[in-house]
Amino acid sequence: MTTSTNAIEALANREYQYGFVTEVEADTLPRGLNEDVIRMISAKKNEPSFMLEWRLKAYRYWAKMEQSEGEPKWANVTYPPIDYQNIIYYSAPKSKPKLNSLDEVDPEVLRTFEKLGIPLEEQKLLTGVAVDAVFDSVSVATTFKEKLAELGIIFCAFSEAVHNHPDLVQKYLGSVVPYTDNFFAALNAAVFSDGSFCYIPKGVRCPMELSTYFRINAADTGQFERTLIIADEGSTVSYLEGCTAPMRDTNQLHAAVVELIAHDDATIKYSTIQNWYPGDKEGKGGIYNFVTKRGKCLGRNSHISWTQVETGSAITWKYPSCLLQGDNSVGEFYSVALTNNYQQADTGTKMIHIGKNTRSTIVAKGISAGHGQNTYRGMVKILKGATGARNYTQCDSLLLGDKCGAHTFPYIEVKNATARMEHEASTTKIGEDQIFYCNQRGISKEDAVNLIVNGFCKKVFRELPMEFAVEAQKLLSVSLEGSVG
Amino acid sequence: MLEITNLHVKAGGREILKGVDLRVKAGEVHSIMGPNGSGKSTLAQVLAGRETYEVTAGKVTYQGRSLLEMAPEERACEGLFMAFQYPVEIPGVGNTYFLKAALNAIRKARGLEELDAMDFLTLAKEKMTRLEVDDRLLTRSVNEGFSGGEKKRNEIFQMAVLEPTLAILDETDSGLDIDALRIVAAGVNSLRSPERAILVVTHYQRLLNYIVPDFVHVLVDGRIVKSGGKELALELEARGYAWVEAEARAAAPATA
Ligand SMILES: Nc1ncnc2c1ncn2[C@@H]1O[C@H](COP(=O)(O)OP(=O)(O)OP(=O)(O)O)[C@@H](O)[C@H]1O
Ligand SMILES: [Mg+2]
Numbered sequence: 001m002t003t004s005t006n007a008i009e010a011l012a013n014r015e016y017q018y019g020f021v022t023e024v025e026a027d028t029l030p031r032g033l034n035e036d037v038i039r040m041i042s043a044k045k046n047e048p049s050f051m052l053e054w055r056l057k058a059y060r061y062w063a064k065m066e067q068s069e070g071e072p073k074w075a076n077v078t079y080p081p082i083d084y085q086n087i088i089y090y091s092a093p094k095s096k097p098k099l100n101s102l103d104e105v106d107p108e109v110l111r112t113f114e115k116l117g118i119p120l121e122e123q124k125l126l127t128g129v130a131v132d133a134v135f136d137s138v139s140v141a142t143t144f145k146e147k148l149a150e151l152g153i154i155f156c157a158f159s160e161a162v163h164n165h166p167d168l169v170q171k172y173l174g175s176v177v178p179y180t181d182n183f184f185a186a187l188n189a190a191v192f193s194d195g196s197f198c199y200i201p202k203g204v205r206c207p208m209e210l211s212t213y214f215r216i217n218a219a220d221t222g223q224f225e226r227t228l229i230i231a232d233e234g235s236t237v238s239y240l241e242g243c244t245a246p247m248r249d250t251n252q253l254h255a256a257v258v259e260l261i262a263h264d265d266a267t268i269k270y271s272t273i274q275n276w277y278p279g280d281k282e283g284k285g286g287i288y289n290f291v292t293k294r295g296k297c298l299g300r301n302s303h304i305s306w307t308q309v310e311t312g313s314a315i316t317w318k319y320p321s322c323l324l325q326g327d328n329s330v331g332e333f334y335s336v337a338l339t340n341n342y343q344q345a346d347t348g349t350k351m352i353h354i355g356k357n358t359r360s361t362i363v364a365k366g367i368s369a370g371h372g373q374n375t376y377r378g379m380v381k382i383l384k385g386a387t388g389a390r391n392y393t394q395c396d397s398l399l400l401g402d403k404c405g406a407h408t409f410p411y412i413e414v415k416n417a418t419a420r421m422e423h424e425a426s427t428t429k430i431g432e433d434q435i436f437y438c439n440q441r442g443i444s445k446e447d448a449v450n451l452i453v454n455g456f457c458k459k460v461f462r463e464l465p466m467e468f469a470v471e472a473q474k475l476l477s478v479s480l481e482g483s484v485g
Numbered sequence: 486m487l488e489i490t491n492l493h494v495k496a497g498g499r500e501i502l503k504g505v506d507l508r509v510k511a512g513e514v515h516s517i518m519g520p521n522g523s524g525k526s527t528l529a530q531v532l533a534g535r536e537t538y539e540v541t542a543g544k545v546t547y548q549g550r551s552l553l554e555m556a557p558e559e560r561a562c563e564g565l566f567m568a569f570q571y572p573v574e575i576p577g578v579g580n581t582y583f584l585k586a587a588l589n590a591i592r593k594a595r596g597l598e599e600l601d602a603m604d605f606l607t608l609a610k611e612k613m614t615r616l617e618v619d620d621r622l623l624t625r626s627v628n629e630g631f632s633g634g635e636k637k638r639n640e641i642f643q644m645a646v647l648e649p650t651l652a653i654l655d656e657t658d659s660g661l662d663i664d665a666l667r668i669v670a671a672g673v674n675s676l677r678s679p680e681r682a683i684l685v686v687t688h689y690q691r692l693l694n695y696i697v698p699d700f701v702h703v704l705v706d707g708r709i710v711k712s713g714g715k716e717l718a719l720e721l722e723a724r725g726y727a728w729v730e731a732e733a734r735a736a737a738p739a740t741a
Binding site (some may be wrong): 431432433434436437438439440441442443444445447451452454455456457458459 | 533534535536537556557558560561562566567569572573574575576577578583584586587588590591594626643647
């Protein structure tokens with residue numbers, strides 16, 4: 001055996017570095033789900049009645065679904081049945097955070113974020129990035145709030161927005177992803193406990209990256225957050241979310257909803273670096289990441305761009321989509337999804353062209369290693385009124401090894417003959433010749449694989465905000481450890 | 486510098502090299518010629534450490550160390566460079582980025598400080614000008630969409646930047662136009678020094694007018710059947726390989 005394969009094996013045994021657990025006293029609801037649990041969550045959040053009513057409607061819808069068809073079955077993933085009565089739906093660190101002062105936050109929680117590389121003291125943060133930190137079911141801190149408020153930007157915990165901006169919440173909540181959308185969206189609407197809220201007023205260009213960092217800590221709890229971003233006329237915002245979770249033998253459910261609304265001439269760029277615990281090398285444990293993300297390009301010339309780097313989770317089920325309603329609106333989806341060991345991902349996008357001259361771009365890069373299964377599922381729909389619509393889809397798969405799989409399901413539905421569609425797809429194996437070529441130039445096997453994989457993902461990485469592109473590259477290389485040998 | 490003794494190599498279940506012996510001293514240029522399929526690339530690739538070839542017998546020492554026990558990247562870091570007969574494309578990886586990664590991997594292995602982007606670019610530009618490499622090749626992905634000749638020239642450009650101790654050129658002249666051939670040869674010649682050695686695999690005597698070898702070897706059916714000085718190349722050019730093969734057959738022990 002060569003020294004390089006030894007080195008790779010050593011690295012492969014390195015653990016998921018975010019897998020630690022924080023000891024913190026928590027306020028936790030008993031396991032299980034019923035109307036009382038919904039009422040308790042709403043009461044804990046001291047919510048206005050419109051919220052409770054909405055939650056209850058969602059719950060009843062979900063309960064009916066659960067009795068009938070249950071979870072969606074069409075995804076190309078397999079997992080044992082989830083016992084929804086065995087999940088804890090609310091857990092929050094006990095020392096009640098007062099949202100304007102970090103002094104009130106449990107120091108253990110602060111230390112957790114520090115350890116994750118997200119210090120919450122403003123002076124320590126990356127300049128130009130405001131962070132909302134969500135720990136289990138609640139937002140524990142939001143930075144740079146005052147500075148953003150000077151421009152009229154609202155960036156706060158969802159639960160806070162419910163109190164301080166109920167009109168905005170009521171107007172937009174569920175307007176893009178109604179609770180009837182799907183099983184997990186209904187569940188989320190019923191039980192979500194926090195998340196981020198963001199409003200950019202007319203004509204304002206948000207001067208810093210907004211970001212939310214999600215951390216699951218408590219065992220046996222589900223995480224159900226909800227993010228709502230509204231970009232008013234002519235405004236621009238770039239938003240990034242990151243996430244990690246402890247290593248546990250049992251699977252944990254994460255069912256989030258993200259809604260974006262872009263008015264006339266507004267631009268929203270939404271980037272995700274998803275690094276939930278993926279389970280161990282045998283496929284034990286890990287997060288079930290069942291997420292509904294959708295943006296509505298409501299106004300003329302509006303623009304929504306999704307960029308995602310999905311490396312974590314045992315199972316990912318996620319289709320960040322765009323409803324291109326406004327004339328000349330633009331939707332984009334750039335995705336890197338990596339599955340290693342026994343991870344499964346079924347991810348892609350939907351681009352629904354409604355308005356005239358709407359354009360969409362899809363660039364999906366799937367990487368499979370180990371026994372990983374990677375599915376791209378995409379839908380491009382050109383409705384009758386969408387004269388002059390255009391779509392470009394590029395969908396590439398890269399295989400490392402021969403036990404993994406790549407699958408693609410592109411659906412196209414065109415109801416307007418003026419539409420122009422372009423579709424490119426490829427599946428390649430990482431070449432032994434490519435690796436040898438790198439080796440011959442002095443580059444180790446492991447670095448060679450990283451180099452080749454990063455080259456493969458380049459079109460997506462260059463869409464990420466600078467600070468995070470480097471992060472994403474590193475994450476990819478850590479996630480790939482042990483996949484060559 | 487390089488000592489190959491009784492090297493036997495198998496690939497795809499077939500024996501391809503059947504006992505190759507070759508000694509290359511520092512400062513020398515050796516040329517290996519031979520018919521298609523005789524095993525020239527196999528020899529080059531085995532020296533570079535390609536794992537698809539199985540060494541079944543023999544020994545190779547390089548600078549006093551057993552070459553066959555070293556990983557391919559280790560060999561590269563020890564100064565062994567092979568210009569590929571078929572350079573490989575790596576989509577999405579910038580040519581300069583790749584070369585900088587290579588140079589720094591080698592420097593690191595030697596305990597040298599890594600070059601930053603600025604210093605690297607200065608070095609690369611200098612070599613490019615010398616080898617008349619088109620600027621545009623720098624920003625493109627490694628070999629992707631390069632013409633045959635551009636690929637070969639890129640190999641020599643990489644060699645110039647990495648400054649190997651032992652350079653193995655596998656048919657670098659094939660696919661080059663006449664001007665390019667002269668430029669590439671000049672690039673190779675500028676590398677010639679008493680500390681370095683070069684192994685040139687070629688089909689054409691023409692290249693050897695520019696890169697004048699100290700020794701020429703003829704590889705036929707996995708064996709070096711004839712060695713000589715630079716005149717041997719001229720003779721091969723004039724007469725082909727048949728007579729060498731016949732000579733070899735006559736000289737071989739009648740075992741088969
Ligand atoms: N991986 C392999 N599996 C099976 N056969 C192989 C493999 N590699 C090389 N060969 C065979 O070994 C023989 C020698 O190949 P090699 O590429 O070394 O020849 P060469 O002398 O470089 O020829 P050319 O002048 O055409 O480049 C050929 O018959 C070739 O088909
Ligand atoms: Mg050859």
